[in-house]
Amino acid sequence: MSAYNRAIKHWLLIITLLLMQACSVKPELYSCEGALTDLDLILESEVGTLNAKRIAKHPGLRYDRFIYSYIGELNSGSNVSQQDLIAYMSDAAETGLLLEWQNLNSQQMGEWKQRYPEYSTDTSIESCVAKAKQQYLAQTEQSAELLSSLLPDDDYSDTAKFFGIYPLSSKVFASAVKKEQQSLTEHWQQASFKAHSGFNQDQAILYTPKSFKHHLATPLSLNRLGQLSNELQGRHLLDKFAPQWLIENAHQDNLPGKPIWLGEQLQVVTDTAISFSLISYGRYKQQTTIQLNYILWFKQRPELSAVDWVAGQHDAVIFRIHLTPQLDILAYDSIHLCGCWYTLMLPNGQPYQALQDSAQEPVLMHRVDAQTKMRISISADTHQIVGLAPAEENTELKTIEYQSLAWQQLNLLAKADLTQSVFDRQGYVHGSQRLERWFFWPMGVKQPGSLRRFGDHAISFVGERYFDQAYLLEDLGVQ
Numbered sequence: 001m002s003a004y005n006r007a008i009k010h011w012l013l014i015i016t017l018l019l020m021q022a023c024s025v026k027p028e029l030y031s032c033e034g035a036l037t038d039l040d041l042i043l044e045s046e047v048g049t050l051n052a053k054r055i056a057k058h059p060g061l062r063y064d065r066f067i068y069s070y071i072g073e074l075n076s077g078s079n080v081s082q083q084d085l086i087a088y089m090s091d092a093a094e095t096g097l098l099l100e101w102q103n104l105n106s107q108q109m110g111e112w113k114q115r116y117p118e119y120s121t122d123t124s125i126e127s128c129v130a131k132a133k134q135q136y137l138a139q140t141e142q143s144a145e146l147l148s149s150l151l152p153d154d155d156y157s158d159t160a161k162f163f164g165i166y167p168l169s170s171k172v173f174a175s176a177v178k179k180e181q182q183s184l185t186e187h188w189q190q191a192s193f194k195a196h197s198g199f200n201q202d203q204a205i206l207y208t209p210k211s212f213k214h215h216l217a218t219p220l221s222l223n224r225l226g227q228l229s230n231e232l233q234g235r236h237l238l239d240k241f242a243p244q245w246l247i248e249n250a251h252q253d254n255l256p257g258k259p260i261w262l263g264e265q266l267q268v269v270t271d272t273a274i275s276f277s278l279i280s281y282g283r284y285k286q287q288t289t290i291q292l293n294y295i296l297w298f299k300q301r302p303e304l305s306a307v308d309w310v311a312g313q314h315d316a317v318i319f320r321i322h323l324t325p326q327l328d329i330l331a332y333d334s335i336h337l338c339g340c341w342y343t344l345m346l347p348n349g350q351p352y353q354a355l356q357d358s359a360q361e362p363v364l365m366h367r368v369d370a371q372t373k374m375r376i377s378i379s380a381d382t383h384q385i386v387g388l389a390p391a392e393e394n395t396e397l398k399t400i401e402y403q404s405l406a407w408q409q410l411n412l413l414a415k416a417d418l419t420q421s422v423f424d425r426q427g428y429v430h431g432s433q434r435l436e437r438w439f440f441w442p443m444g445v446k447q448p449g450s451l452r453r454f455g456d457h458a459i460s461f462v463g464e465r466y467f468d469q470a471y472l473l474e475d476l477g478v479q
Helices: 003-046 065-071 082-102 106-115 122-138 140-149 158-163 166-192 231-240 407-411 437-443 472-476
Strands: 205-209 244-247 258-262 265-269 274-284 287-301 312-323 329-336 343-347 364-368 374-378 385-390 398-406 413-415 418-420
Touching: 003 082, 003 106, 003 122, 065 082, 065 274, 082 122, 082 140, 122 140, 158 437, 166 364, 166 385, 166 437, 231 274, 231 287, 258 413, 265 287, 265 312, 274 312, 274 407, 274 472, 364 385, 398 407, 407 413
Parallel strands: 205 398, 244 374, 274 398, 343 364
Antiparallel strands: 205 244, 258 265, 274 287, 287 312, 312 329, 329 343, 374 385, 413 418
């Protein structure tokens, strides 16, 4: 046999082996990819998004404003690599898919399992996401193009602003916002000079966290993005800084409780005092900040007048602590779960320069004495924070110990034999619509007044600002 024929035979053998390998790998890969894509479309349509933001045609990746801030810094000497971002986005997608999968009803789940019987378990979903992750890590150029093509998450409606004649209507809203902030400032100042924030001692209730022995190891165990890499450390942090809540009275509408499904209605039970908590992340002067979020949930914001635009079922308040990796307190801030009434509370001595921008509503800011444990004063019915001061033992007030639960439990509430999130497919809390949505829409905020999921909180009517804005503190003027 000639050398030429031997070479031909050799190359034919190689081609045959490559084709055999392709036949053994490609169908499985495409089947896994197809199963994940099909499932993602079903979950988005039937359940909605319960974690981060989806990327069209890429079910194995999701992103948020925290990670998006790193994408623009990839080529500017950042210590964070593209591989780090892919790993974070893959984890975000897996978390979302598994949460949403558990909320899919039996018929929809059964139909999908019939189409993909070999990929019908939680572990298979995790496996498919892991395979997609490896593909993104291997295809560096394609992944770089994908990341650079992503657009910032936008929770304002340009269409609403256009039809609402925003350049004119925003001036009216800006005046109303300033008036409201002035009223809130006066209330805060008056409360600061009075015992128990001016609440009636016989009616106010002090809710205190359970006492834990903290074994918080320092320095903290952090990953490449500056996030906690030890779940136990996260729980210890939340316990260490868990606040007291002083609520003006014990009327049913002011008892912190837990949402549950009763038939098709989302109700709130208050037999046990509950505070929900979760950890999120921001950035400040190029370092990652650890954000401790504490949330109280109430039955409703009751009607306080014949026509009350902001009254409605369900109400929730978020109190957040911004920490450096060294556990220094940078700031406190708060919103209601609708994104309303953003308030910044800065430790005395923290440098701050109020921004002067006529196109952006001003920031409501108070100065406070900062301590590890704080007492938050909540007004009756409106559920506004009217005071923040170091916690203290006070036997004069009726005291109730509250139970702390993970926020993620609200995405898996029992309903019949299944689970269902408190959030609907659009990301709003079921039944929490307010009349204000018919009047405030020209500012572009989607469904103003409705309680919504984390990641969707627009916190300014005039201008644009987000609760999860990566550099929010710096953008507000904290120095």
